[in-house]
Amino acid sequence: MGNKSVSYAKWGYIFSLPFMLVFLFFSLYPIIYTAMLGFTDLQGAGRRTFEFLANPLENYKLVLTNESFITSLKNTGLIWFLNFIPQMLLALLLTSWFTNQRFKIKGQGMFKVLMYMPNIITAATIAFLFRNLFGYPKGPINDLFMMLGLIEKPIYFWMSAGWSRGIIAFIQFWMWYGNTMIVLIAGVMGIDPTIFEAAEIDGASSVQTFFRITLPSLRTILLFTLVTSLIGGLQMFDIPLLYNLGGPDQKTLTASVWIYNQAFSGRYFYNRASAASMVLFAIIVVLASIVFYILRDKDAQKINRDRKAFKKYARQLQKEAGK
Amino acid sequence: MKKVLLVLAALSVLCSSLLFAGGTKDAKAATGTKVINLWSFTDEVPKMMDKYKQLNPDFDYEVKVTIVATTDGAYQPALDQALVAGGKDAPDLYTAESAFVLKYTQGDMADYAAAYKDLGINVDKLLRDAAIAQYTVDIGSNSRGLVGLGYQATGGAFIYRRSLAKQAWGTDDPKTVQSKIGPGWDKFLAAAAELKAKGIGIVSGDGDVWHAVEGASQKGWIVDGKLYIDPDREAFLDISKALKDKGYHNDTQDWTDAWFADMKGIGPQPIFGYFGPAWLINYVMAGNSGGTKPGEGTFGDWAVCQPPAGFFWGGTWLIANKNSPVKEAVGKFIEWVTLDSSNTGLQYFWANGTLNGPGGTKDVVASGTVMAKSDGKLDFLGGQNMFDAFIPAGDFATGRNKTQYDEGINSIWRGQVREYTSGTKTRAQAIADFKKQVADNLGIN
Numbered sequence: 001m002g003n004k005s006v007s008y009a010k011w012g013y014i015f016s017l018p019f020m021l022v023f024l025f026f027s028l029y030p031i032i033y034t035a036m037l038g039f040t041d042l043q044g045a046g047r048r049t050f051e052f053l054a055n056p057l058e059n060y061k062l063v064l065t066n067e068s069f070i071t072s073l074k075n076t077g078l079i080w081f082l083n084f085i086p087q088m089l090l091a092l093l094l095t096s097w098f099t100n101q102r103f104k105i106k107g108q109g110m111f112k113v114l115m116y117m118p119n120i121i122t123a124a125t126i127a128f129l130f131r132n133l134f135g136y137p138k139g140p141i142n143d144l145f146m147m148l149g150l151i152e153k154p155i156y157f158w159m160s161a162g163w164s165r166g167i168i169a170f171i172q173f174w175m176w177y178g179n180t181m182i183v184l185i186a187g188v189m190g191i192d193p194t195i196f197e198a199a200e201i202d203g204a205s206s207v208q209t210f211f212r213i214t215l216p217s218l219r220t221i222l223l224f225t226l227v228t229s230l231i232g233g234l235q236m237f238d239i240p241l242l243y244n245l246g247g248p249d250q251k252t253l254t255a256s257v258w259i260y261n262q263a264f265s266g267r268y269f270y271n272r273a274s275a276a277s278m279v280l281f282a283i284i285v286v287l288a289s290i291v292f293y294i295l296r297d298k299d300a301q302k303i304n305r306d307r308k309a310f311k312k313y314a315r316q317l318q319k320e321a322g323k
Numbered sequence: 324m325k326k327v328l329l330v331l332a333a334l335s336v337l338c339s340s341l342l343f344a345g346g347t348k349d350a351k352a353a354t355g356t357k358v359i360n361l362w363s364f365t366d367e368v369p370k371m372m373d374k375y376k377q378l379n380p381d382f383d384y385e386v387k388v389t390i391v392a393t394t395d396g397a398y399q400p401a402l403d404q405a406l407v408a409g410g411k412d413a414p415d416l417y418t419a420e421s422a423f424v425l426k427y428t429q430g431d432m433a434d435y436a437a438a439y440k441d442l443g444i445n446v447d448k449l450l451r452d453a454a455i456a457q458y459t460v461d462i463g464s465n466s467r468g469l470v471g472l473g474y475q476a477t478g479g480a481f482i483y484r485r486s487l488a489k490q491a492w493g494t495d496d497p498k499t500v501q502s503k504i505g506p507g508w509d510k511f512l513a514a515a516a517e518l519k520a521k522g523i524g525i526v527s528g529d530g531d532v533w534h535a536v537e538g539a540s541q542k543g544w545i546v547d548g549k550l551y552i553d554p555d556r557e558a559f560l561d562i563s564k565a566l567k568d569k570g571y572h573n574d575t576q577d578w579t580d581a582w583f584a585d586m587k588g589i590g591p592q593p594i595f596g597y598f599g600p601a602w603l604i605n606y607v608m609a610g611n612s613g614g615t616k617p618g619e620g621t622f623g624d625w626a627v628c629q630p631p632a633g634f635f636w637g638g639t640w641l642i643a644n645k646n647s648p649v650k651e652a653v654g655k656f657i658e659w660v661t662l663d664s665s666n667t668g669l670q671y672f673w674a675n676g677t678l679n680g681p682g683g684t685k686d687v688v689a690s691g692t693v694m695a696k697s698d699g700k701l702d703f704l705g706g707q708n709m710f711d712a713f714i715p716a717g718d719f720a721t722g723r724n725k726t727q728y729d730e731g732i733n734s735i736w737r738g739q740v741r742e743y744t745s746g747t748k749t750r751a752q753a754i755a756d757f758k759k760q761v762a763d764n765l766g767i768n
Contacts, residue, residue: 044431045403045426045430045431045432048407066763067759067763068759068760068763068764069763132580135579135580135581136574136576136579136581137573137574137575137581137590137591138580138581138584138590139580139581156574156745158576159741159742159745159747245734247738248738248741248742249738249739249742249747249756250760261731261764262764264396264400265396265730265731266728266731266764266765267728267765267766268431269766
């Protein structure tokens with residue numbers, strides 16, 4: 001009797017082929033090329049030929065001893081932190097409101113669209129808008145503060161490290177909290193509604209429901225937002241570049257802006273920029289791994305461990321019984 | 324880790340689809356050999372090309388124009404890529420702005436520039452006949468001869484408010500004002516004190532002064548491959564500090580709302596003047612004066628005189644690709660734009676504002692011959708002939724103190740000067756940090 005079952009597996013490969021090809025040519029190849037350039041002497045406008053350096057780690061050494069690069073890494077971390085904490089808190093708060101069956105908020109669709117809106121506007125537009133809002137010596141915010149009598153002289157926002165970092169962190173926060181909220185709401189929708197019903201019948205308060213049911217069930221989604229935000233945040237580029245070119249005095253210079261400056265403005269240090277990109281890549285991998293480790297599914301691991309221990313114990317019993 | 328890869332992959336697909344979308348736009352099919360690829364950062368030169376084709380019907384070349392704005396530094400990387408890639412879509416004719424022209428005439432990308440004499444242009448004779456401003460020739464020349472020239476002369480003058488001059492010194496005569504504010508920065512600061520006593524700021528922000536200080540210094544930022552701070556440029560720290568501490572300006576940055584507001588005379592204190600070439604008057608100040616004819620806003624209340632120190636600011640240079648298959652045609656156009664001093668040359672139209680019919684914007688051009696037979700009277704300047712001030716301004720300007728990295732170094736320097744004047748840093752610290760950042764970013768010590 002011939003085995004006549006139909007295999008659908010090949011369709012899986014065929015449908016994923018376009019993606020694989022695009023990925024290979026437009027993503028994997030550039031990544032490998034970048035990694036390679038970090039070990040070469042490719043620098044200067046208009047050059048295409050290059051040689052590998054006698055000391056392959058020279059660019060890495062130059063990059064890691066470059067004070068501006070170290071500064072830019074610190075700035076990136078700080079600005080990411082300033083934007084991520086409030087972003088996560090607000091997104092969680094809004095999620096708990098929007099998904100709470102007892103509140104039944106009207107016009108949810110409109111609110112979600114409005115909160116997502118900043119994400120649709122081009123980053124360049126937003127950076128420019130905020131630069132003008134915080135203009136000096138004349139600008140809408142300065143005018144407003146003066147009118148309210150909060151200040152006597154206009155504030156030089158562009159020259160203040162605190163204000164500049166705060167404004168850039170705020171823009172990032174404002175652009176992305178809506179996105180994070182939508183992802184979290186989708187996550188909550190995926191939780192079995194009977195659990196919420198059971199909690200309600202048992203008399204759990206909104207706060208209890210949120211902390212005991214919603215949050216633990218959201219762990220996978222939280223992990224996803226945390227990791228994507230980490231990747232996006234560490235690559236923060238357009239807002240800091242366009243808001244104030246990384247100024248004042250490199251106080252908002254992020255790693256990506258530094259890399260861009262090395263590669264495409266001034267001396268065209270493609271090799272150093274590539275090395276710095278790989279350093280940034282390594283940092284992202286390490287941080288993402290840490291996040292994965294912290295948020296790993298401890299229950300599942302415990303069950304795994306228990307099962308192994310049980311098997312071991314059973315074998316031991318068998319052995320003893322055999323004796 | 325799998326998830327990270329997934330996210331990365333998803334992101335990369337997004338990026339590559341964007342790349343695709345961007346790529347198809349440029350990939351217009353090129354047919355025939357009579358094609359000129361023209362690259363520029365504004366539509367100014369492409370419009371000249373339209374006029375040239377209109378004047379010369381037998382010039383039957385198809386011109387494909389690529390315009391990339393210089394904002395966000397997008398023009399240079401795009402142009403560099405196109406030049407290096409070569410092929411039939413490579414630029415045959417491209418333009419460069421003063422901020423980065425040296426890179427294309429004498430610096431890293433100079434190898435691609437064709438010598439004008441190889442384009443069939445009789446350079447020596449025409450330069451003499453047209454009496455081209457020397458600094459534009461200096462900037463456009465390298466060891467292979469002349470490779471780039473502009474059509475404007477962008478020598479700078481001091482542009483001041485007539486009514487405020489009368490208020491402070493009882494006269495608005497350019498000669499008198501000129502002797503009050505210069506020559507030299509000590510006299511300029513003394514004049515600033517006199518004006519301040521009448522409640523007038525001498526300039527809008529320190530950026531205005533910087534252009535003059537930079538242009539007048541003896542040497543550029545790099546001497547023999549090393550970073551060099553010219554004493555004149557170092558003195559800018561003190562000039563800027565004095566301006567700020569004593570309230571001689573409104574503390575604006577150039578190209579911001581507050582800077583434009585001072586042209587209209589609506590800042591915290593009235594502002595006496597600006598440093599700038601003719602294009603600043605025509606394209607920036609006239610539009611921001613709050614009027615279009617004398618009596619409205621500050622329109623007509625301005626005049627020009629010699630600045631305390633000579634300088635030039637801006638300008639566009641035309642360069643031909645030495646690998647171009649259509650060198651001769653490109654050469655004809657370049658000659659018409661940069662070296663033709665007849666009444667049908669571009670510069671005659673440009674100087675008299677008649678390129679697109681009468682009544683257009685008048686501008687100062689590179690050819691002294693053309694200027695001598697043109698009329699530079701402007702209503703904006705209360706009927707003053709601006710060429711009287713701008714022709715000598717072109718002679719004082721020098722192109723020998725520029726380097727191809729000026730844009731980046733200037734930006735770092737101006738940032739550190741602001742750190743010092745705002746009181747965040749000491750003078751020595753600002754200089755030390757300037758050196759450090761130039762070394763970090765450009766590898767120049």
